Each structure stands twice: as structure tokens, then as C-alpha cells.
Amino acid sequence: MTKTTPTALADEKIDTERRRLLAAGGAVAVATGIILYGAGAGARPKGQPASSAQRWGMLIDTNADPSDWDTAISACKREQGWGGGNNPATDPQWIRKVSIKNKSTGAQATFPVMCQHCANPPCVDVCPTGASIKRADGIVLVDKHICIGCRYCMMACPYSARSFVHEPVHNQKPHMPRGMGTVESCTMCVHRVDAGLLPACVNALNKKGSKAIIFGDxxxxxxxxSRAVSAHVTRRIREDLGVEPGVHYKGI
Amino acid sequence: MAGIDINTYKEVDGNGTDYLSLIGWLGVFAAAGVGAAFYMETQGHVVTGMSNQIVWGVPHVFAVFLIIAASGALNVASMSSVFGKNIYKPLGRLSAIMALSLLAGGLMVLVLDLGRPDRIDVAMLEQNFKSIFAWNIYLYSGFFVVVIVYLWMMMERRFNKYSKIAGTFAFIWRISLTTGTGSIFGFLMARPGYDAAIMAPLFIAMSFALGLAIKILFITSTYRVTERALGDKLLFQMRNLLGIFIAAALYFTVVQHLTNLYAAEHMGVERFILLDGGIYTMAFWLGQIVLGSLVPMVLLFHPAINRSCQSINAASMLVILGGLVQVYIIIVGGQAYPLEMFPGFEVSSTFFDGSVHSYTPSLPEIVLGLGGVATALLIMALAVKFLPILPLSLSDAAVGPANITTKEDE
Structure with missing residues (x-):
């Protein structure tokens, strides 16, 4: 199930980076994918609460093939049932491609930004009803049943990671209830993680043989x-704010 | 001893067609506000100008304006109860009613703009005490209780002796309330336009000016149409006070921007507001500073014109306009300037990262905001008809320390 299918490859633009990756370690990458799939998560028995023994996080390689980010975003849309609107200013975006360019050197990078699953999340602090929550394992969520749609969390988020549902929603996924008038954001695919699966974006990337996003504890x-973040210097966006994001970036 | 007592306050007649048409129009606007909110809730906020970048818009401008004006309106009552300025004592009841009305109007807008206003009970039952919003739920609902008790102490002769303590408590509460409102923005560390402790005192200074400006307009117009006497003594006292409050709000604005200008990290947002932010820059200099602060101060302080009721009314209107503009710049301007996710980098995305966010208020939002204003005015208009709120006379002879004797002074 983690093998890169010919169709997937045909759909993706194979650039130099991809060739290098596949040539150097395609088989290894696939194998690692399987290992991560098994050991990275581990299903949590029903009824057992999330534990602070885990701290789920992601490492994003900003030097990866830019097409990887489209793969990740499409997978997220498919999994969670968002996207497809015609109003760019109001359509929810749980994950988006952000391009940056150094004003003095001209160096550029493009990478995805989504909820950074902060250890000290400002959205959770400001939420009047406690609808914004951080699980013991570090995943930040919105409880759609008690969100009153005040959008204070959107004012507080340093990453513009949250979207307000401005229009009626259709084709909802059973695992992801969404509702007009409430706020939503990346859940780190909590429904999959709890079942021992990888988040949809990471899974889709692994399927095409990419390690652009590593998920784990x-x-x-x-x-x-953990091995990757200890081997390379990684950065987290606006580390100076002290919110301790769970999403690390390599290469910026 | 001639003194203001229960008998000198009298309900306005309110039987003429003018009064009834006023009530009718205010009712229409208030109902339109509710209708606009219903439209927004059924169609979704897509029918507003708000977006995922400008998440708070015109409804919040009106709501915050009304809420800070509410706390400021109470101030004239505090001036007499707490600070012993007896000249303001006849306005104590009106101040309390205005405070309640303005807060009701503001909260109406705030609640009706929620994505799920039907879940207001959730906000009451499920609370996160780390949230300044949750504190505000207590500060706002508590304000109603505290001010109603204060009003009761002022209106019930037997309890007049408690009005000082009730007034002091209400004064502390209102300072806390405005601190809470300012801190909604002050506590937002991610946004360069906010994230400053000065937001709380700035809002308090603004509230003094806005509350008093609304009060002056209400009194001058009410006393004109009811043909009750309004002497220069009280009017000029309020005029002087308004001038000082405008100066205080301006002072905090200057300190806010000077402090930000000193910090290199805030240069971007300061440049945006003060220099090249287009509509926001124009609104700041022309609306907030010139029309909202400097012109009213000239009208109130220049000896050639400051003795005319028209000047004082014009200044009050300009203060209200300037206050609305200032709240607009804080709320909308503060969001229009992009989040600095990657300082030193040019940023772009399909989510409009790195670019100045545009916002055009839609009709439903404006109608909702005006509906809140109409609701506040409607409550005031009904209160002065059904309750003995307004003194029969505010003539020079009727006001002033010598002429005001109440139980607690004896």
C-alpha cells in the first residue's frame, strides 16, 4: 500500500530532485514508509484518553519538490472534505502553500503552512467557550459542538491557520463534522492518528515516495x-513568540 | 432648602407625533438590525465583507464603540457619587440608563454577529477562564447588575445613602470592563498592530470622551425638544471635561504610536497606519486626529466659539465620528496589515499571506451595527418616558453644589 503506483508517478512531474530521491533510495524510502506507518503512530484503544507520553509533530523539508505540496494539499482536501469553493477570501484552507523570498538575498522557498499544533496555543488561551482545545498529545482541535463562531482564535493565531466556515457545507466526511458559522483547521488527521494511521498528507506523500513531511512522536x-530533528537544525515559524509549535521546518 | 429630590425628576411627556415617530424609526432600525443578522446567519458570513483575513469587521467596530461608550457614559454619575462633583448629580440617573442602553446595543451586535448566535447558552455554560472573552462575559453581565443596583440606590430615597458605595463599586467595575475590552486587543501577541498593554488605558480614555460626547448630544437635544431649561453652567462644565478627555485619548494614541515607532519590529505596521496605508492612513490623520481630536478641541477651548451650544454639539458629534474611525482603524486596520510570519521576507500564498487584506463592509453588516445604535437609543428614549430619569430643570439655579442636597449629604 505504500508503493508508488505508476499512475501516481505519471500524474506527478518528475524533476531532478525526484529522480535523485528515487534513484538513491526509492526502495529504502518505501520501506521506511512502512516502518513509519507501523511504528510512527500505533492505534490508541477506544476509551483510552490521549496521553502526554506522546507529542505528535511534523517535520517539513522545504527543499522538497514543490509539487509535493500540491499532493499534500489535495490529500487533505479529499480526506477532510474541504475545498472546491469559488470565494478565495472566504473559502477555508486547512493547509496552504506559502512562498517566501528573502528581501536582501533573493533566496526563495515554498512550503506548506497549516495549524502548527503549538504547545502553548494562543487560540486555546483566547477561546471563550473552551472549544479550542489541545489534547494531551499536542494536537490542537476545535470542538465544533461548542464553537460559537466568535473568531477570536483567528485573531490570536500567529499563523493564519484557521478558517471560518462562511457558507453552508456539503459532502461532509463522517469523521469530520463541519458546520457553517464555526471555525476549523488542520486536525493533524486525529482520526487517522488515533487509528494508528499517518495523516492523509504524509500518507499521500509516502505513497509517491516522498519524505517531504515526516510525522511522528x-x-x-x-x-x-526525533532522529531527524536532532540530526538537522530545524526551525519553527515565529519561534520568538514562545508558542512552541509542533511543526518543524528544515531548510529555512 | 431647595434641592433636587425625587420630585424634580420627571418623565418626558412623549405623546406627540415627534416622539412616536422617533420611537417608530428606532424600532424599524433595530428590527432591521435583527433582520440583517438573521440574513447573515442563514446565508453564512459570505454575504458580509468579512473574510478569513479580516475576521472582525463593521459589526465589531459598532459593538466595541458602543461597549466603550457605555462605560464612559456612566462616568458623569461617578463624577458626583465617587468624586463629589455635585454639579453632575442631577445626571446620575441618566448616566446609568445610558450606560445600560449602550451596553445592551453593543452586546446585541456582538452576539448577533457570532457564527452561531443560537449557541449563546454555550457561552454561558462552557467557559475557559484563561480567555479575556470569558472574563468579559462576566464583566458585561455584571455591569448590568451593578449599574441597576446603583440606579436603584440613586432613585430610591431610602437608599440614597448607599449611592456613594454603589457608585464607587460601579466605577471600579466600569474601569475593569473597559480594561477587559481593551485587552481583547492588548492580549493578541501575534498581531503587530495590537499586543500592547496601552490598549487598556487607551480604551478607557476613549470611553470617557465617547460617553460624554453622547451624553452632551442626548441632553442638549432632549432638553431642547422638551423645552426644559439647560443652563450654561452644567453645559460648560461638560464642555471642559470633554476637552480634557479628548486630550487624554489623544495622549495615549501618541504614546502608542511613538512607542511602536521606536521598536524596529513594529515599523511596518506603523508605516502602514501613519504613512502608506491608503484609506487607513487617511482615516487616521483626517478622521481620528484632525476631525476627531483637534477640531473638537478648538471648538471646545477657543474662547471665541466655545460658549455656543452649536460648537459644543458639533464637537461632540466629531468626537463620536472620530471614535468610530479610531475603533475602525484599530480593528480593521490592525487586521488589514498582514501577519508577520516571516519577518524580513516577502511572503505570498493563495491565503493572501503577506499582502494587505482588503475589506469592503456589506450592507447587512452596516445595518446590524446601526441596529445596535438604534436599540441603545430606543432603550434611552423609552426610559426617559417611563422612568423619572431627567431632571425637570438643569438651569444654573437648579444645578451646582449649593442647590443640590440629598439625603447622603445631610
Missing amino acids: LNNPDSEI
Whole structure:
């Protein structure tokens, strides 16, 4: 199930970076994908609460093939049932491609930004009803049943990670109730993680042989993500704010 | 001893066609506000000008304006109860009613703009005490209780002796309330336009000016149409006070921007508001500073013109306009300037990262905001008809320390 299918490859633009990756370690990448799939998450038995023994996080390689980000975004849309609107200013975007350019050097990068799953999330602090929550394992969520749609969390989020549902929603997924008048954002695919699966974006990337996003338990020193963040200098967006995001970036 | 007592306050007649048509029009606007909110809730906020970038718009401008004006309106009552300025004592009841009305109008707008106003009970039952919004739920609902008790102490002769303590408590509460409102913005560390402790005192200074400006207009117009006497003594006292309050609000504005200008990290947002932010820059200099602050101060302080009721009314109107503009710049301008996710980088995305966000208020939003204003005015208009709120006379002879004796002074 983690093998890169010919169709997927045909759909994707194969650039130099991809060739290098596949040539150097395609088989290894696929194998690692399987390992991560099994050991990265681990299903949580029903009725057992999320535990602070885990700290789920992501590592995003900003030097990856830019087409990877389209793969990740499409997978997120498919999984969670958002997208497809015609109003760019009001349509929800749980994950988006952001391009940056250094004003003095001209260096550029493009990478995805979504909810950064902060350890000290401002959205949770400001939410009047407690609809914005952080689970013990670090995943930040909106409880759609008690969100009153005040949007204070959107004012507070340093990453513009949240969207307000401005229009009636259709074709909802059973695992992801959405509602007009409430706020939503990346859930780190909590429904999949709890079932021992990878988030949809990471899974889609692994399927095409890309390691552009690594998901895993930052508390587990043996996890792939822990080894990666200890081997490379990674950055988190606006680290100066002290919100301790769970999403790391390599290469910016 | 001649003194203002319960008998000198009298309901306005309110039987003429003018009064009834006023009530009718205010009712229409208030109902239109509710209708606009219903439209927004059924169609979704897509029918507003608000977006995922400008998440708070005109409804919030009106709501915040009314809420800070509410706390400021109470101030004239505090001036007599707390600070012993007896000249303001006849206005104590009106101040309390205005405070309640303005807060009701503001909260109406705030609640009706929610994505799920039907879940207001959730906001009452589920609370996150780390949220300044949750504190505000208590500060706002508590304000109603505190001010109603204060009003009761002022209106019930037997309890007049408690009006000082009730007034002091109400004064502390209103300072807390405005601090809470300012802190909604002050506590937002991610947005360069906010994130400053000065937001709380700035809002308090603004509230003094806005509340008093509304009060002056209400009194001068009410006393004109009811043909009750309004002497220069009280009017000029309020005029002087308004001038000082405008100066205080201006002072905090200057300190806010000077402090930001000193910090290199805030240069971007300051440049946006003060220099090249287009509509926001124009609104700041022309609306907030010139028309909202400097011109009213000239009208109130220049000896050649400051003795005319028209000047004082014009200044009050300009203060209200300037206050609305200032709240607009804070709320909308503060969001229009992009979040600085990557300082030093040019940023772009399909989510409009890095670009100045545009916002055009839609009709439903404006109608909702005006509906809140109409609701506040409607409550005031009904209160002065059904309750003995307004003194029969505010002539020079009727006001002033020598002529005001109440139980608690004896």
C-alpha cells in the first residue's frame, strides 16, 4: 500500500530532485514508509484518553519538490472534505502553500503552512467557550459542538491557520463534522492518528515516495522525526513568540 | 432648602407625533438590525465583507464603540457619587440608563454577529477562564447588575445613602470592563498592530470622551425638544471635561504610536497606519486626529466659539465620528496589515499571506451595527418616558453644589 503506483508517478512531474530521491533510495524510502506507518503512530484503544507520553509533530523539508505540496494539499482536501469553493477570501484552507523570498538575498522557498499544533496555543488561551482545545498529545482541535463562531482564535493565531466556515457545507466526511458559522483547521488527521494511521498528507506523500513531511512522536527519541530533528537544525515559524509549535521546518 | 429630590425628576411627556415617530424609526432600525443578522446567519458570513483575513469587521467596530461608550457614559454619575462633583448629580440617573442602553446595543451586535448566535447558552455554560472573552462575559453581565443596583440606590430615597458605595463599586467595575475590552486587543501577541498593554488605558480614555460626547448630544437635544431649561453652567462644565478627555485619548494614541515607532519590529505596521496605508492612513490623520481630536478641541477651548451650544454639539458629534474611525482603524486596520510570519521576507500564498487584506463592509453588516445604535437609543428614549430619569430643570439655579442636597449629604 505504500508503493508508488505508476499512475501516481505519471500524474506527478518528475524533476531532478525526484529522480535523485528515487534513484538513491526509492526502495529504502518505501520501506521506511512502512516502518513509519507501523511504528510512527500505533492505534490508541477506544476509551483510552490521549496521553502526554506522546507529542505528535511534523517535520517539513522545504527543499522538497514543490509539487509535493500540491499532493499534500489535495490529500487533505479529499480526506477532510474541504475545498472546491469559488470565494478565495472566504473559502477555508486547512493547509496552504506559502512562498517566501528573502528581501536582501533573493533566496526563495515554498512550503506548506497549516495549524502548527503549538504547545502553548494562543487560540486555546483566547477561546471563550473552551472549544479550542489541545489534547494531551499536542494536537490542537476545535470542538465544533461548542464553537460559537466568535473568531477570536483567528485573531490570536500567529499563523493564519484557521478558517471560518462562511457558507453552508456539503459532502461532509463522517469523521469530520463541519458546520457553517464555526471555525476549523488542520486536525493533524486525529482520526487517522488515533487509528494508528499517518495523516492523509504524509500518507499521500509516502505513497509517491516522498519524505517531504515526516510525522511522528517528538517525545520518542527513536522515532524518525526525533532522529531527524536532532540530526538537522530545524526551525519553527515565529519561534520568538514562545508558542512552541509542533511543526518543524528544515531548510529555512 | 431647595434641592433636587425625587420630585424634580420627571418623565418626558412623549405623546406627540415627534416622539412616536422617533420611537417608530428606532424600532424599524433595530428590527432591521435583527433582520440583517438573521440574513447573515442563514446565508453564512459570505454575504458580509468579512473574510478569513479580516475576521472582525463593521459589526465589531459598532459593538466595541458602543461597549466603550457605555462605560464612559456612566462616568458623569461617578463624577458626583465617587468624586463629589455635585454639579453632575442631577445626571446620575441618566448616566446609568445610558450606560445600560449602550451596553445592551453593543452586546446585541456582538452576539448577533457570532457564527452561531443560537449557541449563546454555550457561552454561558462552557467557559475557559484563561480567555479575556470569558472574563468579559462576566464583566458585561455584571455591569448590568451593578449599574441597576446603583440606579436603584440613586432613585430610591431610602437608599440614597448607599449611592456613594454603589457608585464607587460601579466605577471600579466600569474601569475593569473597559480594561477587559481593551485587552481583547492588548492580549493578541501575534498581531503587530495590537499586543500592547496601552490598549487598556487607551480604551478607557476613549470611553470617557465617547460617553460624554453622547451624553452632551442626548441632553442638549432632549432638553431642547422638551423645552426644559439647560443652563450654561452644567453645559460648560461638560464642555471642559470633554476637552480634557479628548486630550487624554489623544495622549495615549501618541504614546502608542511613538512607542511602536521606536521598536524596529513594529515599523511596518506603523508605516502602514501613519504613512502608506491608503484609506487607513487617511482615516487616521483626517478622521481620528484632525476631525476627531483637534477640531473638537478648538471648538471646545477657543474662547471665541466655545460658549455656543452649536460648537459644543458639533464637537461632540466629531468626537463620536472620530471614535468610530479610531475603533475602525484599530480593528480593521490592525487586521488589514498582514501577519508577520516571516519577518524580513516577502511572503505570498493563495491565503493572501503577506499582502494587505482588503475589506469592503456589506450592507447587512452596516445595518446590524446601526441596529445596535438604534436599540441603545430606543432603550434611552423609552426610559426617559417611563422612568423619572431627567431632571425637570438643569438651569444654573437648579444645578451646582449649593442647590443640590440629598439625603447622603445631610
